[in-house]
Amino acid sequence: MALPAGMSPPVPGRAVRVVVPASSANLGPGFDSLGLALGVFDTYHAAVTAEPGLRIEVAGDSQGVPLDERHLVYATMRRAWSELGVPAPEGVRLHCASTVRQGRGMGSSAAAIVAGVAAAHGLCFGAESGPSRPEAQQRPVEPGAVPIHLDLVNDLASRLEGHPDNASASVYGGATISWIGDEPAPPATSVTSVTSATPGDASPAESAGAPAVSVHSVRIPLHPDVTPLVIVPQVQLPTATARAVLPAQVPHGEAALNSARAGLLVLALSSRPDLLLPATREWLHQEQRRSSFGGAMELVDELRAAGHAAVISGAGPSVLVLSADDSALASVANLVPHDWQLLTPGIPEMGVCVERVTLGELPGEGALPA
Numbered sequence: 001m002a003l004p005a006g007m008s009p010p011v012p013g014r015a016v017r018v019v020v021p022a023s024s025a026n027l028g029p030g031f032d033s034l035g036l037a038l039g040v041f042d043t044y045h046a047a048v049t050a051e052p053g054l055r056i057e058v059a060g061d062s063q064g065v066p067l068d069e070r071h072l073v074y075a076t077m078r079r080a081w082s083e084l085g086v087p088a089p090e091g092v093r094l095h096c097a098s099t100v101r102q103g104r105g106m107g108s109s110a111a112a113i114v115a116g117v118a119a120a121h122g123l124c125f126g127a128e129s130g131p132s133r134p135e136a137q138q139r140p141v142e143p144g145a146v147p148i149h150l151d152l153v154n155d156l157a158s159r160l161e162g163h164p165d166n167a168s169a170s171v172y173g174g175a176t177i178s179w180i181g182d183e184p185a186p187p188a189t190s191v192t193s194v195t196s197a198t199p200g201d202a203s204p205a206e207s208a209g210a211p212a213v214s215v216h217s218v219r220i221p222l223h224p225d226v227t228p229l230v231i232v233p234q235v236q237l238p239t240a241t242a243r244a245v246l247p248a249q250v251p252h253g254e255a256a257l258n259s260a261r262a263g264l265l266v267l268a269l270s271s272r273p274d275l276l277l278p279a280t281r282e283w284l285h286q287e288q289r290r291s292s293f294g295g296a297m298e299l300v301d302e303l304r305a306a307g308h309a310a311v312i313s314g315a316g317p318s319v320l321v322l323s324a325d326d327s328a329l330a331s332v333a334n335l336v337p338h339d340w341q342l343l344t345p346g347i348p349e350m351g352v353c354v355e356r357v358t359l360g361e362l363p364g365e366g367a368l369p370a
């Protein structure tokens with residue numbers, strides 16, 4: 001791929017700060033297509049250093065992830081540079097402050113991949129790239145914001161993750177619907193063995209000179225009352241494990257039932273939240289994974305019987321309730337099992353943000369960013 005306008009190979013001295021939200025995918029019937037950004041964030045600092053070598057620091061618990069070339073964010077950065085046709089810099093420093101809990105169905109791997117692509121692209125913009133171009137960032141930009149091209153980030157991150165629902169919500173914020181374009185798609189290769197439009201704008205933004213993308217996502221305008229409640233268990237379920245139990249085919253009649261609810265859900269999210277309960281029923285993945293979820297499907301059943309629009313969040317095992325009523329929180333809280341955690345994260349309006357920083361602004365080893 002030719003480097004898009006304004007981008008140049010990363011050189012020592014460039015550094016960026018990347019903030020990316022978590023996400024809840026599927027929302028019931030929108031399997032692999034609907035996503036909702038959650039107000040829980042990972043923050044990364046990435047820099048190109050004159051000193052060769054890779055240095056990865058993790059604030060807090062590294063949660064068992066490898067702190068070398070296999071690290072999901074760094075492996076993604078290398079893949080993104082390769083796709084852009086620029087050599088990976090010899091010296092890289094990466095600082096990770098992650099709060100998105102892993103393996104819970106809150107899109108931690110997608111957030112890490114989005115951050116990696118955004119950091120790699122962000123490091124291809126120097127101060128000499130001039131002022132930010134809002135048409136590339138597709139949103140109002142603050143001074144210091146790096147004008148990464150969100151559609152390119154979304155396309156590569158979605159292909160690397162293997163499904164676009166989480167990645168698109170982490171890229172654009174809000175609620176998103178994604179589809180695979182009819183043009184020939186580049187291969188969807190996973191980066192590592194570690195893990196297997198503008199708001200309200202209904203058209204994919206296409207900036208002048210931007211290469212074609214194969215994954216397309218648009219924002220769904222959200223009714224202001226729609227609020228996510230996320231109920232998180234102690235146990236993890238790797239997404240790859242949950243995907244492995246899905247059948248290769250579904251009966252035509254069930255696909256038809258599901259497509260009606262998926263269409264209804266877009267309407268319910270945007271203007272008819274009173275329809276969220278019927279609109280979140282689905283036929284493609286939750287029952288098929290019931291035995292993998294621990295007790296999560298039983299909690300979904302209980303919440304739905306009490307009138308709440310409850311679904312499995314992503315590939316589980318967390319449970320998402322889409323509420324449009326202030327009284328729902330207390331009622332849901334009463335049903336939360338002992339040792340599960342109830343979160344009220346809100347829905348961030350913005351997705352991934354990349355900001356230029358100086359090397360001196362990088363957090364010190366082991367320290368949290370200011």
Ligand SMILES: Nc1ncnc2c1ncn2[C@@H]1O[C@H](COP(=O)(O)OP(=O)(O)O)[C@@H](O)[C@H]1O
Pocket residue numbers: 042065071072073096098101102103104105106107108109110112194195237238239240314315
């Ligand atoms: N911030 C991160 N840094 C490095 N690796 C990560 C990070 N977040 C997630 N991962 C990797 O992704 C895995 C979880 O991905 P996955 O099974 O898809 O669950 P989730 O539903 O949280 O996305 C983790 O076990 C880890 O290997």
Ligand SMILES: N[C@@H](CCOP(=O)(O)O)C(=O)O
Pocket residue numbers: 023024025026031032033104105106107108109163165166239242243285313314315316
């Ligand atoms: N559509 C995917 C969503 C996976 O989400 P995650 O947050 O569990 O990674 C699926 O259902 O497999």
